[in-house]
Amino acid sequence: MEVRTHTGSITGNAEFANINARALEKLLGGSVNNFGKMTINDTTAPLAFELLVQMSTDGRMFQVELKQVRSSKLSFSFSRETHVIPNFDFTAFANTAGLVGYITLEDVS
DSSP states (O other): OOOEEEEEEEEEEEEEEEHHHHHHHHHHEEEOOTSEEEETTTTTTOOOEEEEEEETTTTTTEEEEEEEEEEEEEEEEEEEOOOEEEEEEEEEEEOTTTEEEEEEEEEEE
């Protein structure tokens, strides 16, 4: 995940994210039925969603929680091993309470 901070918002890109049908629904703005089938039509619009990214770096936990995110780009890579690898750009803004998000770093001392 690459994150840049400027002009009161946070922009970034996430790849190899763990994504499910409900998360994809937020990225694309479609609707998902009980069987996991998504419907997208010409009036579909992406919604704002919360983004939680958890990873380990140098053996330490690193977590980014962004409260109001919109995605501007979504692409997929498909591999022979039946993996779907989503990649999406995002911009995070403050929610109605004025909170953009949290960054949690495991103690390195």
